[in-house]
Amino acid sequence: MREAIVNFPKQFKYEPKVENAVGHLVKFERFALMGMGGSALIGDLIKKLDPDLDIVVHKGYGLPRGVDLNGRLLIFVSYSGNTEETLDAFDYALKAGHHLAVVGTGGKLLDKAKKIGILYVELPNTDVQPRVSLGFQIRAVLTLMQQSGLYKEVGKLATVNFKGLEKEGEKLAKGIAGKIPLIYASGDNGTIAYNWKIKFNETGKIPAFWSVLPEANHNEINGFGGTEKKLSNFVCLFIKDDRDHSRVKKRMTVLGAVYKELGLSVKTIPLKGKSEAQKLFGSLILGDWTAYYTAKVYGNEANEVPLVKKFKKLIG
Known part of the structure; x- marks a missing residue:
């Protein structure tokens, strides 16, 4: 991998x-x-x-x-x-x-x-x-x-030189070890958040979930209101884009503050690049590295997808 x-x-x-x-x-x-x-x-x-x-x-x-x-x-x-x-x-x-x-x-x-x-x-x-x-x-x-x-x-x-992303991904993986990632992005960048979720699942072999703002502020936020004792199990990853709507940027900041107050870990992942393609694929590569080193942290094999293969055999 x-x-x-x-x-x-x-x-x-x-x-x-x-x-x-x-x-x-x-x-x-x-x-x-x-x-x-x-x-x-x-x-x-x-x-x-x-x-x-x-x-x-x-x-x-x-x-x-x-x-x-x-x-x-x-x-x-x-x-x-x-x-x-x-x-x-x-x-x-x-x-x-x-x-x-x-x-x-x-x-x-x-x-x-x-x-x-x-x-x-x-x-x-x-x-x-x-x-x-x-x-x-x-x-x-x-x-x-x-x-x-x-x-x-x-x-x-x-x-494009993407080499620096490996160390960044390794550091992030170690920083979120032992927690379930909740990945948030603007509606425009939902595809990126979804890709990160896939990589955590398939490569890292851990549960992960994603959502978009502002939609999550109208429903998902309430899911953390009555489960404070379990919130330390989660880490919130905000994928931030300079091109996001100003109100979405504010929503991310405020939501992060609310989650921290409730006991969640919060980290930001800025999109970087000179073009939209660079920002998009740079983030996907960072997601690959983070998931790869997540697998390492847990002692998981990063390449294969055994449960997917098992499921396919079971359904015939």
Whole structure:
């Protein structure tokens, strides 16, 4: 896992090759991305980088209800190519006659794409976990979407020096050891908070939860009003962005003060970078390092996801 995180920025050098492009790779203005876990996160990251893009993200079986999929390019992303929900969604979309494209390293999904003759990008199989292959995946999806501007922007990340984030993540992991993280961000940065939660779960092997402001001030805050004896078990991580609304910034400050008064630990994680892409992926890499060293603190293996594998076997 450590090597995968160290080498992660190199993924932004990846030049995807679109197969079956002739006659199929046309310009779309509307998109839908189907996937689960880290693969679905790609759609959320793209929406974060360009909020004006018309892209629907679907995480589940079948097709999204209440959404007009006609005229959209439906991109199915599964790193393994064997994600049950994504395969199910693909079959529904194929029967409906939608425009389809596939991204993955192999598996049943890629086999279907090759057999049918639709657009697909075969990702390099570097034996890393899907959650640390986001660079490969976002480059592939942006290529299919023909979003050259965003493609170039994320490509610049290959030359950014993220080395200092390892020590920062190690320090943070040691500072929150023994506590359950509650990750908060503005609504605009909810994707980042969610990613941190995923990394704590999959890499750190600990429970973690996330929410966004101002919404959490209208409900979640009350959950800490009658359980003071247990609040020392939690640590609140505020992801702060200079571009957040001024009232959201104040809400974070006040909420942090309220939580401290109740006995929670509170820490802030500022987004840093010269561009939105740098701030976004810099924070994700910091999350990777924090989760990696969290696993070390607890003596957990950071790479594999045994409970996910066990669950998949149990459901058949």
